[in-house]
Amino acid sequence: MKEIIYADNSATTVVSEKSLAAMLPCFRDNYGNPSAIYAYGQDAKKLLEDSRRTVAKAIGALNNEIYFTSGGTESDNWAIISACELKNKTGGHIISTAIEHNAVLRTLEKLKGKGYEITLLKPDKNGQITPEQLENAIRKDTVLVSVMMANNVVGTILPIKDLCETAHKHRIVFHTDAVQAAAHIPIDVRSLGVDLLSMSAHKFHGPKGVGALFVKLALKPAAYITGGGQEKGYRSGTENVPGIVGMAAAIEEGVENLQNNTRHLTVLRDKLIEHTLKIPGTCLTGDPDKRLPGHASFVFDGGKNGVHLINMLNEADIYASSGSACSASSTEAPHVLTAMGYDPKIAQSALRISLSHYNTEKEIDTINKKLPLLVAELRQRKGQY
Ligand SMILES: Cc1ncc(COP(=O)(O)O)c(C=O)c1O
Known part of the structure; x- marks a missing residue:
């Protein structure tokens, strides 16, 4: 070969051995629907909630601040939509950067047609954005700042704690796309201060098609997918238990090592x-x-x-x-x-x-x-x- x-x-x-080993029983043995009341369902529910605890711990969050999604793209979409719906349903100003992933940029473009004005901060030659740049761009009607934690094309790690402090001085919600950062650099949501944070399992040796959105307890996400009321009614759809279990095993392993x-x-x-x-x-x-x-x-x-x-x-x-x-x-x-x-x-x-x-x-x-x-x-x- x-x-x-x-x-x-x-x-x-590649999916790690630990992540794979954690997932396999979920396909054949613990395959119940977490919403079901019999043992198979309750076993799956326990796996789901244990996984939530593990993912929360990996970023210093509380269990009930973690919502599972289908990956980084959905987490980014949901975070941005949530922040806008929380603050102002009819429009406002959003600040982001010109180096975000399209999961952020295209979502912002869509909002442009719905009464939002978007400012994209321009990075320096190293891909850095400064708190001063952000400060200068903030307006009275700014409802959200979204800046990625680490860039996928050039690997630059951005000063999220400082940028978040700047946004919070003006009581503006702060989202960070941490898809490239989670399990690769230390993340503590409390010390960073962020309100919303996106992650994706396949970037840290977990499976594809699963991710998570951290939403600070003080905020409530917008109901994003309606249906059977899973994820506390904010993101309906039968949970991807194998994927979620694999994500939890992978992030735990990544953070430990x-x-x-x-x-x-x-x-x-x-x-x-x-x-x-x-x-x-x-x-x-x-x-x-x-x-x-x-x-x-x-x-x-x-x-x-x-x-x-x-x-x-x-x-x-x-x-x-x-x-x-x-x-x-x-x-x-x-x-x-x-x-x-x-x-x-x-x-x-x-x-x-x-x-x-x-x-x-x-x-x-x-x-x-x-x-x-x-x-x-x-x-x-x-x-x-
Ligand atoms: C920075 C960043 N955000 C979002 C995404 C999208 O994540 P996913 O592939 O899980 O939808 C990616 C994927 O490359 C990424 O690098």
């Missing part, structure tokens, strides 16, 4: 960055210091289309991407990089290598050996790079 180097962990991750994983990943990431930057005309994108432990991203001078490089890496059995998983095959420059001030032509050459604790030093050595050769080969192909 050929050996693949999987280095696209910001797109998705956070320090060790961070140490391992930082060594691999820095070795990769150091080596890649030796390729002439290569530039690291994102914050050189405040970045996710396993995240390395680059652009190449004179580069035209990162898809060619991604394809060549693919042929060399190295799986990486140019930026967001949703636009992996797109030849357009990632909006995150253009918002950070990169020329669209340079931004098109983006390469993202995102590692997990399953990656080894040997794999990094292989990438470090092959990447310079592939870039050189591509540059020789006239008109392509």
